[in-house]
Amino acid sequence: MYTCSIGVSGxxxxxxxxxxxxTTAAATxxxxxxxxxxxxxxxxVLTSPNGNxxxxxxxxxxxxxxLTITVGTTIVTPLTGTWLSASxxxxxxxxxxxxxxxxxxxGNGTYTGSVTLNASNGANFxxxxxxxxxxxxxxxxxxxxxxxxxxGGNAFLLNATGNNVYTPATDLYITTFVPPGGFVAGxxxxxxxxxxxxxAKVGIYRPSSGTWWLDANGxxxxxxxxxxxxxxxxxxxxxxxxxxxxxxxxxxxxxxxGFFWILDTNxxxxxxxGDAAFAxxxxxxxxxxxxxxTGNGIAKVGLVREYAPGGVxxxxxxxxxxxxxxxxxxxxxxxxxxxxxxxVFVTGDWNATGTAKPAVYRSGSWIESLSTAYTYDTFYQYGxxxxxxxxxxxxxxx
Numbered sequence: 157m158y159t160c161s162i163g164v165s166g167x168x169x170x171x172x173x174x175x176x177x178x179t180t181a182a183a184t185x186x187x188x189x190x191x192x193x194x195x196x197x198x199x200x201v202l203t204s205p206n207g208n209x210x211x212x213x214x215x216x217x218x219x220x221x222x223l224t225i226t227v228g229t230t231i232v233t234p235l236t237g238t239w240l241s242a243s244x245x246x247x248x249x250x251x252x253x254x255x256x257x258x259x260x261x262x263g264n265g266t267y268t269g270s271v272t273l274n275a276s277n278g279a280n281f282x283x284x285x286x287x288x289x290x291x292x293x294x295x296x297x298x299x300x301x302x303x304x305x306x307x308g309g310n311a312f313l314l315n316a317t318g319n320n321v322y323t324p325a326t327d328l329y330i331t332t333f334v335p336p337g338g339f340v341a342g343x344x345x346x347x348x349x350x351x352x353x354x355x356a357k358v359g360i361y362r363p364s365s366g367t368w369w370l371d372a373n374g375x376x377x378x379x380x381x382x383x384x385x386x387x388x389x390x391x392x393x394x395x396x397x398x399x400x401x402x403x404x405x406x407x408x409x410x411x412x413x414g415f416f417w418i419l420d421t422n423x424x425x426x427x428x429x430g431d432a433a434f435a436x437x438x439x440x441x442x443x444x445x446x447x448x449x450t451g452n453g454i455a456k457v458g459l460v461r462e463y464a465p466g467g468v469x470x471x472x473x474x475x476x477x478x479x480x481x482x483x484x485x486x487x488x489x490x491x492x493x494x495x496x497x498x499x500v501f502v503t504g505d506w507n508a509t510g511t512a513k514p515a516v517y518r519s520g521s522w523i524e525s526l527s528t529a530y531t532y533d534t535f536y537q538y539g540x541x542x543x544x545x546x547x548x549x550x551x552x553x554x
Contacts, residue, residue, distance in 0.1 A: 160185075191219040192284060193227060193275045195253065198482070199289040200271075201402030201453030202257040203510065205297055208451055210256040213288065217249050217275060226275060227251060233269035236262065240269040240290055257292045266352075266404055267292040293404045293453060295354055299552035301504030302356075303522060305539035306345035306547055310334070312358050313539070316553040320522070320536040328553055330376045335360055335369050345547050346370075348397040348406025350383060356406075356549035361388075361395040368395070368408055368425070374554075385425040388418070398446040398455025400432065406550075411437075411444035417457055436484045437461075441469045447503040447512025449480045449489060455512075456482045460494070460501045472497050476514060476530070491530040494523070504548045506534070517546035 162181045195215045202209050217227060229242045239258050244251045255271055272287045304314040314328040315321070335343070339360075346359040350372045359370035366389020373381035388395065388410040396409040400421045409419040415438035422430030437444075437459050445458040458478035462469035474495025481487035494501060494516035503512045506524045515524040520540020526533040539546065 191217060191275055193217050193273050193286055195273055195286045195288065197286055197288055199291055199402055199454070200255055201291045201293065202255075203293045203295075203298075203453050204257070204259045205294075208453075208510070209258070210254060211452065213253040213255065215244065215251045215253050215273060217251075219249075228274050229253070230272040230274065231269065232272070233267070236267045236269070239267065239292060240271070242271045253288075255288070255290060257290070259292065259294055262292075262294055264295050267294070291402055291453070293402070295404070298505065298508045298510060299355070300508040301506055302549040302552045303536065303538040304347070304547040304549055304553065305541075305544040307539070307541055307544050309341070309343065309543065310339045312345065312547065314358075314547070314549060314553045315538055318552060320538060322538060328376075330358060332377045333358055333360070333369075333371050334378060335362065335367075336378070340364070344395055345545055346395050346397050346408075347547050347549055348408075349399075349404070349551050350406055352403070352405040355551050355554050358547070363389070363391075363393060365389055366393065370408075370425075383425055387420060387425065387427060388412075394444055396444055396446050396457070398457075399448070399453070400455055402453040404453075409446075411457075414438060414440065414442050417444075434484050436479060439464050439467065439469055441473060443473050443501055445476070445478075445501055445503050445514070447478075448505075448510070449478045449512060451509070451511040453510075454482065456480065457484075458503075471495070472499065473501070474499075476501075489528075493525065493530055493532075494518075500546055502546050502548050504550060512550075520544065522546070 160183050162183055200211045231240055233240045241256050243254050246252050269290045270287050272285055274285045302315050302318045307313050312330040316328045317326045342363050344361045346361050347356045349356050350370050357371040357374040361368050366386050368385050370383040372383045387408050394411040396411050397406050400407050400419045407420045407423045415435050417434055419432040421432045436457055439461050441462045443460040446455050448455050456479045460473045460476050462473050463471050472495050474492050476491050476493055478489040480489045493514045500517040502515050502517055505512055507526050513525045520537055522536045523532050524534045
């Protein structure tokens with residue numbers, strides 16, 4: 157609040173020319189605090205036909221002036237009709253925003269839109285705005301994740317029929333995807349849908365140089381249609397793969413020094429300003445896992461760690477900590493799963509529900525959970541030869 161006085165005077169007053177009487181008036185200027193609206197501006201990913209076509213977001217407002225505040229929405233769907241809608245419910249300083257997609261006759265593809273929240277109070281003072289990007293992914297029905305192994309350090313054996321049983325006539329056996337100069341000791345297999353075609357393809361990460369070779373065109377041969385890039389390469393870097401931004405394509409990443417994640421969020425296969433780097437983990441022996449823990453189309457990070465009373469790890473890793481809120485600080489999903497010596501921790505959407513669930517690979521045995529109860533639900537035998545490394549085709553292999 158600001159105050160001042162205004163003086164009014166004149167040389168003469170009235171017909172007789174009598175001296176004017178000066179007058180002073182008090183003035184007050186009151187500047188009310190701007191009303192504020194708070195909501196996460198992270199992208200919302202909706203998927204069809206499997207997955208979620210709606211999402212709820214908590215919206216909070218603050219209005220120090222004490223006047224009534226009104227929140228409104230503005231919908232933008234460039235060139236793609238009116239498939240997006242939004243509504244607010246609740247009263248007071250906390251409301252729920254419901255974002256809904258209605259694909260209607262839209263064909264397969266990725267559709268972008270946004271919901272902008274705006275607010276004002278009774279004095280018509282505008283608040284800040286928050287724009288929430290929305291991606292609608294329409295494609296064929298989600299396939300269950302399929303099993304595979306990297307065998308002998310030079311070949312991929314993939315259960316392309318999804319029957320969880322080695323079937324020589326139909327399974328894929330790829331020996332022709334070979335890095336320049338051949339494989340070297342330590343080369344690691346990776347898999348992802350590098351181009352958004354709806355199924356996984358193989359790749360190789362070389363820790364000694366940080367080089368990735370990705371079979372982008374899915375022909376099982378390293379050729380001009382594929383991706384070669386450098387991402388990582390520090391001693392101890394572990395490759396991770398996920399759809400970090402919910403666009404329908406897999407992107408690469410690195411888990412470094414047991415706690416630091418570097419993710420190619422913008423999907424250009426290089427580390428640049430559009431990417432993410434954050435800490436999550438830090439107890440010795442933490443193992444990285446990745447998956448869409450909540451079914452919103454965005455892959456999130458996680459850890460499997462040892463029992464660590466007082467921060468001192470002991471025994472084998474068994475305790476899963478999943479960054480379900482994708483904020484790296486709170487809202488974690490935690491549970492025990494596996495824990496025998498030699499267990500390799502993997503994740504997949506084993507029953508095509510749109511969410512990733514845990515599994516352990518144990519000397520050729522796959523022990524999978526089919527729900528968020530995180531129980532031992534299924535058992536399959538695939539692989540098991542000495543040196544086999546488990547590999548998951550998250551959307552199936554073909």
